[in-house]
Amino acid sequence: KGTTREQRALKYLKEHARQGDPDSVLETFDEFCRTQEWAMNAAEEKGDILDEIVRELQPTTCLELGTYCGYSAVRIARNLSPSARLITIEVNPDYAAVAREVVKLAGLQDKIEVINLDSADVIRELKTKYDVTKLDLVFLDHWKYLYIRDIKLIEEEKLLKKGSVVFADNVIIPGAPGYLEYIRGSKNYKSTFYSVHFEYMDDMKDGVEKSVYIGDE
Numbered sequence: 443k444g445t446t447r448e449q450r451a452l453k454y455l456k457e458h459a460r461q462g463d464p465d466s467v468l469e470t471f472d473e474f475c476r477t478q479e480w481a482m483n484a485a486e487e488k489g490d491i492l493d494e495i496v497r498e499l500q501p502t503t504c505l506e507l508g509t510y511c512g513y514s515a516v517r518i519a520r521n522l523s524p525s526a527r528l529i530t531i532e533v534n535p536d537y538a539a540v541a542r543e544v545v546k547l548a549g550l551q552d553k554i555e556v557i558n559l560d561s562a563d564v565i566r567e568l569k570t571k572y573d574v575t576k577l578d579l580v581f582l583d584h585w586k587y588l589y590i591r592d593i594k595l596i597e598e599e600k601l602l603k604k605g606s607v608v609f610a611d612n613v614i615i616p617g618a619p620g621y622l623e624y625i626r627g628s629k630n631y632k633s634t635f636y637s638v639h640f641e642y643m644d645d646m647k648d649g650v651e652k653s654v655y656i657g658d659e
């Protein structure tokens with residue numbers, strides 16, 4: 443097949459989802475992954491926890507590392523208040539291209555900015571180039587060994603404030619042991635682990651970690 447899995451998913455969404463309807467895009471993407479081809483979306487159970495965090499926190503500025511096809515970006519942005527926004531970073535150009543289309547299909551291009559660069563380079567420029575003062579919500583879902591590098595960078599840049607939430611996917615599968623040890627050992631966070639099913643696999647368990655920043659501003 444000349445197409446990639448991500449391109450096939452986008453085609454399916456364009457043919458079956460309602461333009462401008464984020465809920466329809468997410469439901470259709472979940473249907474694609476259950477009936478056609480698996481994809482690494484933060485699906486149903488993980489998504490429900492993410493929805494809960496966004497609804498309770500009502501974040502103004504969100505950062506996502508690891509856009510992939512934009513499933514969780516749409517999931518986050520559909521619950522954001524009118525002036526709130528999400529910056530999502532994807533290093534893979536093919537993934538970023540698909541994600542931009544999915545965001546447009548959901549009608550959320552005014553809330554979501556997809557950046558096709560390396561996460562560390564963008565984090566260093568959030569204040570100067572992306573007009574960010576503080577991050578209310580950070581969603582870690584990119585390469586698992588980079589979680590610890592990037593959370594340390596976010597702290598170094600003083601981008602968190604009391605109450606900021608850092609939500610990490612895949613802390614069991616594929617796993618992020620270094621990150622878990624770091625964040626659970628840090629006095630600046632209050633962490634909670636949630637045992638959840640791995641996306642679209644009812645017989646596999648994964649885990650997500652929600653950490654609330656309580657350190658100095």
Ligand SMILES: O=C(NCCNC(=O)c1cc(-c2ccc(F)cc2)cc(O)c1O)c1cc(O)ncn1
Binds near residue numbers: 510
């Ligand atoms: O790694 C890149 N993106 C995805 C990061 N996310 C993951 O790796 C990830 C993986 C899995 C996963 C777990 C078990 C398994 F058998 C297969 C996949 C699940 C998830 O929920 C993820 O989030 C990437 C690639 C590339 O070519 N260029 C730039 N970035």
Ligand SMILES: [Mg+2]
Binds near residue numbers: 483
């Ligand atoms: Mg993931």
